[in-house]
Amino acid sequence: MRRGWKMALSGGLRCCRQVLSWVPVLVIVLVVLWSYYAYVFELCLVTVLSPAEKVIYLIFYHAIFVFFAWTYWKSIFTLPQQPNQKFHLSYTDKERYENEERPEVQKQMLFDMAKKLPVYTRTGSGAVRFCDRCHLIKPDRCHHCSVCAMCVLKMDHHCPWVNNCIGFSNYKFFLQFLAYSVLYCLYIATTVFSYFIKYWRGELPSVRSKFHVLFLLFVACMFFVSLVILFGYHCWLVSRNKTTLEAFCTPVFTSGPEKNGFNLGFIKNIQQVFGDNKKFWLIPIGSSPGDGHSFPMRSMNESQNPLLANEELWEDNEDDNQDYPEGSSSLALETET
Numbered sequence: 338m339r340r341g342w343k344m345a346l347s348g349g350l351r352c353c354r355q356v357l358s359w360v361p362v363l364v365i366v367l368v369v370l371w372s373y374y375a376y377v378f379e380l381c382l383v384t385v386l387s388p389a390e391k392v393i394y395l396i397f398y399h400a401i402f403v404f405f406a407w408t409y410w411k412s413i414f415t416l417p418q419q420p421n422q423k424f425h426l427s428y429t430d431k432e433r434y435e436n437e438e439r440p441e442v443q444k445q446m447l448f449d450m451a452k453k454l455p456v457y458t459r460t461g462s463g464a465v466r467f468c469d470r471c472h473l474i475k476p477d478r479c480h481h482c483s484v485c486a487m488c489v490l491k492m493d494h495h496c497p498w499v500n501n502c503i504g505f506s507n508y509k510f511f512l513q514f515l516a517y518s519v520l521y522c523l524y525i526a527t528t529v530f531s532y533f534i535k536y537w538r539g540e541l542p543s544v545r546s547k548f549h550v551l552f553l554l555f556v557a558c559m560f561f562v563s564l565v566i567l568f569g570y571h572c573w574l575v576s577r578n579k580t581t582l583e584a585f586c587t588p589v590f591t592s593g594p595e596k597n598g599f600n601l602g603f604i605k606n607i608q609q610v611f612g613d614n615k616k617f618w619l620i621p622i623g624s625s626p627g628d629g630h631s632f633p634m635r636s637m638n639e640s641q642n643p644l645l646a647n648e649e650l651w652e653d654n655e656d657d658n659q660d661y662p663e664g665s666s667s668l669a670l671e672t673e674t
Contacts, residue, residue, distance in 0.1 A: 419489065504629075578606035598634055
C-alpha cells in the first residue's frame with residue numbers, strides 16, 4: 338500500500354516537472370506573439386503613414402520572422418539522437434557486469450567490449466566511458482542528460498528555453514535560431530528607433546501605439562544584447578569544433594587529455610555542423626555529416642595537413658603569454674553521470 342502511494346506521488350511529481358519545463362518556452366512564445374502584434378499592427382499599420390514604407394517593413398519583417406519561427410520550432414521538436422543498439426550492453430554482458438564486484442575486473446570487461454566499437458575517448462582516470470543508467474558504452478562526445486534522462490549524441494547542453502537537449506541532431510538548428518533571433522531583434526530595433534524618437538518628442542499622437550513602440554524597442558535591445566553574446570560564444574565553439582561541455586571539461590583520449598582533439602581547421606569545423614553543401618547552411622534542414630557516433634579527430638588529420646600539428650603549439654604559446662588576473666578560477670561543467 339505504502340509502495341503504491343510512493344509510486345503515485347513520484348509519478349505526479351514527474352508529471353508536474355514535465356509541465357513546468359514548458360513554462361520558459363511559453364514565455365518566449367508569448368513575447369514573440371506580442372512583438373508580432375506590436376510591430377505589424379501598432380507600428381506598421383497604425384503608426385507608419387507611408388504606404389511604401391509599410392510594404393517594405395512588412396516584407397522584410399515577415400521574411401525574417403518565418404526563418405526565426407522555423408528554426409525555433411526545429412530546435413524544440415527535433416528529438417535528441419541516442420546511441421544505437423550496438424553501444425548497449427547485451428543482456429548477458431549486463432548480467433556479468435552487474436554481478437562482478439571487483440572494480441578492476443569491471444573496468445577490463447568494458448575495455449574488451451569497447452574494442453569492437455569506434456570509441457577513442459576515456460574518463461579522467463583512463464577508463465572506458467560507461468553510463469550506468471542507460472547501460473551503454475558512451476560514443477565519443479556523448480553524455481547523459483539528467484533532465485532528459487538519456488544519453489545524447491554529441492551533447493552540447495540542455496536548454497530550458499527550447500525545453501530540449503541540444504546535441505548532434507539539432508545543434509545546427511539551435512545555431513540558426515540564435516542567428517535569426519539576433520537578426521530579428523536587430524531589424525526591429527533599427528526600424529522602430531526613428532518612431533521611438535518621434536513618440537519621445539511628442540510628434541505622434543496615439544497613446545496606445547506609443548506604449549507598444551517604446552516597449553518594443555526596449556525588449557528588442559534587451560534580447561539583442563544577451564543573444565549576440567550567446568551567439569558569439571557558440572560561433573567560437575563552432576570555429577574550434579567544441580561543444581559547451583568540451584569547452585569546460587577537456588576531452589580525454591586514449592593518448593591523454595587533448596583540448597583540440599576534434600579541431601580540424603576553421604572551414605572543416607564549420608562543415609562538421611553545417612555540412613559540405615553551402616546552400617543548406619541558412620536553411621533549417623539536417624545537413625550535418627556522419628551519424629553522431631564517431632567523429633574525425635585531429636590526430637587522424639595531422640598526417641594529411643602538418644599545419645594542424647603546429648596550430649596547437651601556436652595556441653599554447655598564446656595562452657602562456659596571456660596574463661590572468663590574480664584570483665581567477667577555472668570553471669567546470671558536469672552534466673553526465
